[in-house]
Structures are given as structure tokens and as C-alpha cells.
Amino acid sequence: MTKLKSILSFSLLILATSTFAQKFTINGTVRDKATGEELIGAVILVKELPNTGVSANEYGFYSISLPQGKYNLRLSFAGYNTLTKTIELDKNLKLDWQLENGTELQEVVVKATKENDNLTTTTMGTSKLDVKEIAKIPVIFGEKDILKTLQLLPGIKSAGEGNSGFYVRGGGADQNLILLDEAPVYNASHLLGFFSTFNSDAIKDATIIKGNAPAQYGGRLSSVLDVRMREGNDKDYNVSGGIGLISSRLSIEGPIQKEKSSFMITGRRTYADLFLKASPEFKDNSLYFYDLNAKANYRINENNRLFVSGYFGRDKLGFGNTFGVDWGNKTGTVRWNSIINAKLFSNTSLIYSDYSYEFNISANDNDFVNQSKIRDWNLKQEFQFFPNTRSSWRFGVNSIYHTIFPGSFINKKNTDTNPPKEGRTAWENAIYANNVFTISPKLSIDYGLRLSTWSIVGKGTYNIYDRGIKTDSIKLNNGEFGKTYFNLEPRAAINLTLSENSNLKTGYARNTQNLHLLSNSTSSNPTDQWIGTSYNIKPEIADQVSLGYFRNFADNKYEFSVETYYKSMQNQVDYKNAADINTAPDVESELLYGKGRAYGVELFLKKKTGKFTGWLSYTLSRTERQIDGINDGNWYAAKQDRTHDISLVGMYQLSNRWSLAGNFIYYTGNAVTFPSGKYNVAGNTTYLYTERNGYRMPAYHRLDISATYEKPRKGRFQSSWNFSIYNLYGRENAYTITFEDNPDDPSRTRAVQTSLFKWVPSVTYNFKF
């Protein structure tokens, strides 16, 4: 009996191992057939096994393990023709895919990544932007812009008229991790926010995650915007560009060695200032920006690939020789992708990132400068492991060495006696693991843990303040370690399938942030400075819980979602009243600390296919701060608190050549501080304030429209015209409201509203050959 038992269990073991051993792995990459570019997020489904599928990672790589057998694999991706392959799986298989651009694309502008992709992924609060879709939406000055399009999504709010800055779920503009090929971009604005640093010609893919990011992302409280640059066509040379009223773009791409290596280089410059030269009134003024994106990649062999990419952008603004502001970002990324085996993918990145500004005031023979700079060296190692169809892992380490030069106001002619403030250094490290696991066909979980650390590294003198009064001072020698902060950041999201068409998702995430942008102003300025966590400034911490219901209608033609969130934020940093931000010997003496909370509901309805496509998004939310030393320590509405925020976007394909688009935006005015009385002191009318942000700006709304005409193709040459009008009905939205003595009657005061754009028409010509 015992013998029989052991034989039985032995044979069971054999059986078990043999079924296990009979699983084979298929892996490979997914590419665009015409350009050879990897397609991010293409989905491969197994026809014979419902609910079994994988999606290609950010480098187009996928891996799927299946038992021995015959399968039909179906690959689909937005805007491309679906491809099916039949395979006989009896050994490990390398299977690369080349997808063709969809022929029906002319008619169908917007296609879902996969018809019900919004339901099957576990991640919450995530939106992917389709670069083709962005091109149709009207924007100010006719320059398509991913940051401005993002602001039309629920939970994402514009930082102001024409501004590329954004607030996500009550977070500050600095609480968004904006990555360009993995390199953080510290200021994503050009020309005071009217343009973003992202030239859409260079962009392949952009994804935003509103606070529930998987563990591979970290360092900011509110969101991750992961932007990937295009690799460049490795089969053929292409030139494309656009000519607009204010700026022009040009990009060139092509193979270095055919199907082995390619490059892409794209540049952009505004030239409004060139016209200025012709006008005697403005000839001494300068105002422009330029930026350059470049990328090259090289396939070392079947399993190894190298990428080099960089961004360089600069803004210059000057009035005669007297004033000048000059700011910009530089980023550089070197990446090495390696397919270690069919189930293990590795990515190693070395990243450089830098942001600096200079504000110049020239007077007589002196040259005063207010300057600040942040510079990072960043090393990342990540592994992606695909053990079976139910589970996929990511784990890795990230190490960043920061050098931050705090804002210094100096006389360049006299730096011996007044040197700029010394740079401060810090070492930020993180180790993480994240797993996506399918528990049952109806239940999946995405969970992870990130341990992040921040170490203050000498040399430098760190003062400790109690409400602005210095109480102690710590001197660190070169290379000496000061305080280290440790933070554990757990994240989890659960996806429960309710029916074929509906899902329920819930998530929790903790995020921390060790870089803080100091801004004393009511809008974002290029001269806002970054500062690191120190003895006074503690790591910012945010805990967010969210719950969402997702449903598709009418054969996945319509997509509907409702998400709700509650977020609490600790160790928020703000300037105290009357902070001297430019010349204080130590800006940390000018700071106050407190907490924040934000909660809201986001509704989203999208029509994804047909001649008419578009979406409606609505956010109802509340964002508050409590800071010791502001508003008597009471909770108050944060400036970005907007009760209602509505965006309506519509696109209509009129004919093969013509398409129309429009968007309407409405939001509650920002919370602001207005006077409740007045008095006279020091010879000036002075206003009496009783409550921080106790008032509201008037509600903001506008309608924009655009029309795009695609000219018939002549050989290789394609071109299109885009016409748009921003703020069609000429709404005078308040940009500022100021209070002043009435110039016509000095015995009275008045409120004056300034509006920026009544209506702005633009024309852009785009071409490609």
C-alpha cells in the first residue's frame, strides 16, 4: 500500500514536472513595418486561451509562456492593421512582428490601443496619448502640444491661460515627474508656459499616471508623465517639418546602417523676434526659444541594442541690455537593452539632466545675476521577468547624484567678495520590485514596493531653523554623509472584472518627493528654484487611495469611467509671508511647512471610433493646504483648487481630405487672495487681507476650433494645412485682477482685470517626404 502510494505520488510528480516542462516561451519584438520603430504597448492575444495575453514593453519586447500546442496569436495596436500568426509550439520560439500602418486610418482617427484595453490593464488613473490624435486638437498658436492636450483629461488641470504647466489631483506643478527618455525634465515650459518643451515631431509615446504609478517610478507625489522619443526610421530617410506663424520645426531621420541602426534629429525655433528687428520700437528686445531632440540607436545583435538620446532647449528673453532672462533644460540618456533569455529582459540607463536659469540686470558697468541650477547623474538598472502568462515582474535599482546650486543674487563684476552660494549635493537611491499577477480570469493585482533613500552629502553648511530663527548649524566636509532619510513606498492596484464590459479597480499608493520647487508667486516662473530635502525640509509624502468603475458600451465604441480619489500630503513646503527669495543668505530660513489634502471624482466618456470621435471629461474636486504660519494655521483652498473642471473635445472627419476639431473648456476660477479693506501707510494705499485664498477668480471658459486639410499625396511628398482659432467667441478670461488707486479719481480705488487672448487665429503648414 505504501509502495503503491509512493509510486502514485512519484508518477504524479513526473506528470507535474512534465506538464511544467512542456511549457515553451515565445519572445520577440514588435515593430512598425515601414520605419522599423518598436511599438510600445502592442497587445498579443492567444485565441485559444481566453484572457491570456501580453503587451509589448516600452522597447517593443514581449515574452509569453504557453503549454505545448498549436495557437493562433493575434497582435493589435492603435492605428495598425491587426496581424494573426499560427504557430506550432513545441520548442522555445523567437517571433518578431512587423505591423503595417492601418489603411483605414484616413477615416478613423482615433482607435483604442485594443478595443477594451481600458478594462484589461490593472493600472489605475492612467492615460495614454495618441500623438496622431493630438495633431488634430486645436491649440494656441497652432503648435500641437502633448502637455496642453493632457490638460483636457479628467483630473489634470492647466496651470493657467495658455500654460503648459499642469496640476494633477491637487498636486503642485512640481509634483509631476516629467520624463523624456527616462531623464527628468525640471521645467517643461518654453516662453513662460505658452509652449512645452516637447516637440511633438520627436515624440513617439506619452503616458500619464495619476498617482498610482507602479514601483519603477518614484520621486514625485502626484503623477508620472513618461514621454518616449522616436527612434528614427531604420529603412528609409524622411524629412518632415512644419511652418507656423510663430515657430517652425524640422526633423530628419533615417538609417545609419539599414535595419541595424538609425538616427532622428529634430529642431524647433520661434521667430517672432526676427520680425521685431524690423520694428524700431522693439528692435533691442529679444524673445525666442529653440530646442533640439536627437536620438540614435544601434542593434548590436539580435538580443542587444544601444540607444543614445538627448534634448537641449533654451529660452532667451531680453529687453535692451538692461534685463534678460535665460533658461533651459539639457538631458542625455544612454540605454542598453538586453534580452538575457526568452523570459528575462534587462535595461541599463545612464542619464544626465540639468536645468538652469539666469536673470540678468545690467546697470552701468555692473552685471547683476540671479541664478540657480540643478544637475543630476542618474544610473538605472531594471530587469523584467516573465515567468508565465499569469505573472510579470519588474525589479531594479536607481541611483541619482544631485547637485543643486541654490538661487544666488550676485554681481558678476564682484564675485570675489560676493561669491554665488555653494552647490549642495545629495545622493538619492531606490530599490524596487513590482509584480502584475492574474489571480483568476476575473481578478488581477498589480503590486510593488519601493524603498527610497535621500542622503545629504557634503560639503556644505546646513543651518537648522525654528520658524525662521537659526538654532543650530551642521558643517559637512567634502564627501561626508549627513542625514539620510528612508521611505518605504508600497503600491497596489486590484482589477476585478464584473462582466465582459465592465470592471472595478481600486488602488493605494504611497509616493515620496525629495526635490521641491520653491515658488512665491501666484503663477509658475522660470526663476522658481529647486531645492533638495535637508535638515529642515523633510521628504514630502503622499498617500492616495482610489476607486474606479470602467465600462464600455456599444461594442467598445464608447468608453466610460468614473474614478474617485482621496490623497493626503505631508511635509509640504511654502514660503513664509514676505519671504526674500532672491537675496536671503539661506533660503531655508524663509520656509514654512504643512500638509495638504485633495479629493475628487473624475468622469470620462469617450467615443473611440467612427467619423465623429472625442470625449467629455468632468472633474469635481477639492484641494486644501494647512501650513503653520499661513492663514492662522487654518485649512485653506490651494490656489489650484477648482471645484468644477470640464473639457469637451470633438473631432469630425468631414471627407478624406478635411477634418474638423473643437474643444470647449470650463473651470471654476482659482482660489485667490483679495483685499477686504484698505488703509494708507508709507504714502501708499495698502490693502487689508483677512484670509488666504478666500476669494475666487471668475470662471474660465473658451471654445477653440480647427480644421485640417490633407493635400493629395504626390509621390513621397505629403503635406497638410492646419487652421485654428483659439478662444473663438472672444471670452475675456481674467489672467490677473489687480487693485489700484483710480487714476481718474485718486480718492477711490478700483479693481482691474487683465485678459490675455481674446481670440488667436493660427495657420500651420506641415510636410513630410
Added chain:
Amino acid sequence: MNKITIVFLAVLGLTSCQKEIDIDLNSTNAQVVIEGEITDQNEPYTVKITKTVNFTESNNYPAIKGANVTISDNVGNSEKLIETSAGVYQTSKLRGISGRIYTMTVSAEGKTYTAQSTMPALVKLEDIRVVKSTFRPPTEKEDLYNVFPQFTDPIATGNNYRFIQSTDKSGKDNTIIVANDNVENGQPNSRPIFSRDFKIKVGDILTLEMRTIDRPTYNYLFTLVQIAGNGPGGGTTPSNPDSNIIGGALGYFSAYTVQKKTIVVQ
């Protein structure tokens, strides 16, 4: 930055538009405003006591009459001020001397307010220079000039200054201009006076007044500078300046030195 945005738009050929609007602002209980000054000049020193009014009312601030006001110093001098006109209280014999600490005590409408200020040492205003500005606003036909006060900041840190410029043509510049030695401590001054709306042209008779002020006065005035003319959208989030007056009044009490120089711009 607000201004820069508007200039930027002008450069793009776009115009921003301004209009007067009605805003429903809350009213609040009137608060006491005290502005007390003592200088090193041989003249009566004044303490003005008024009340705040609501925004929509005219700029006539009710005087607080019949208050008890005294100023004393730290060497035993003290004087009760006489109300010379409604809400204006003046000394007749007290002398302001650098280095002394002055205390103002005000009793009005059943409440007592006190404030202290130290009169800083005088820093010699050697001369004033005017230099042609390299920046001329697009609408301006004539060259504009900037004033460079000529003085050397003392070696010790913590010097604070206020400047008041006036010309025979434009009168007194109401813009509050303050400086300190956070930048270029102990150096001859190299910074001009920037005043956005005050124009100095060839032929003007220009007078510059330089005051040395204490740190609380500097902070008070600096806050006024930051919030002046800046509303939501482009400026600093406004707040009431921190007052050195204890007891809950708005305003300040400041002891300072005064020097003046006059030149003809050429």
C-alpha cells in the same frame, strides 16, 4: 513676471486687454493703523493713527482722536505727543540719536499698543550719480536715467536702506524702494534704484533721500514692495506685512536716519 508676459504678448503682436471690474469684496471691521516715525533730524516726529475702510469706500481714512501717545528712549528720555490735527500726534522736544532704542506707546479706544525700533548708525551718502538707462520702453521718446546712490556699506552685516527720489517735474516717487546688504556686503554700492513708473530725464532737478532703517522696518516695507501692484496671476500671494507693533494694530514704528542730496541731471 506678469509685466514680462504682457510685453511678450505685445511682441507677438497680440494685445492683452484691461478693464475695470466689479468684485464683491467682503467688508470687515475697521482696524487700527499706526504709523510712527522718529528720525535723527531736528524736527517734530509724528505718529499717525487712522482706521481701515472697506474697499469700495473713498480713500478717506477716519482719524483716531484723543489717543495717548508717548515715545521714550533707552536712556531715560520720554515725551507725550500732542495731537496737532485729527489723528496726527507730534513731539516737540525729543531728539532722535543713532544707536538708541525707541519705544512708542499708544493708548486708543481702550487698547494699548507698543512698538520698539532702534535707530541705525548713519551710513554716509557721498554723492549721487545718474546714468543713462540702456532700456527705453517702446512708447518713450526721450532717454531715461537711473540713479546710483554713492555710499559704502559697512563691513558688519545687517544694514538696511530706504531711498526716496523726487524731481522738480514729477514730484515725489511714491514707489517704496528698499535695499539691504545681503548682496555686496561691505562694498561700495553698485546698484541703481529701479522704479518702474518714475521717469528721470535730462534737465530734471533730482533729490535723493537716503534713510538707514532697522530690520523690522525693512521687512515691513519689503512686503509692501512685493505685494504692490501685483494681483493674482503674476505676483506674490498677498498678505499683511508683519508689524512690529504689539497689541494688534496694522502699520509700523520706525526710527531712522535721513540724508538728502540734490543734483541737476545732465
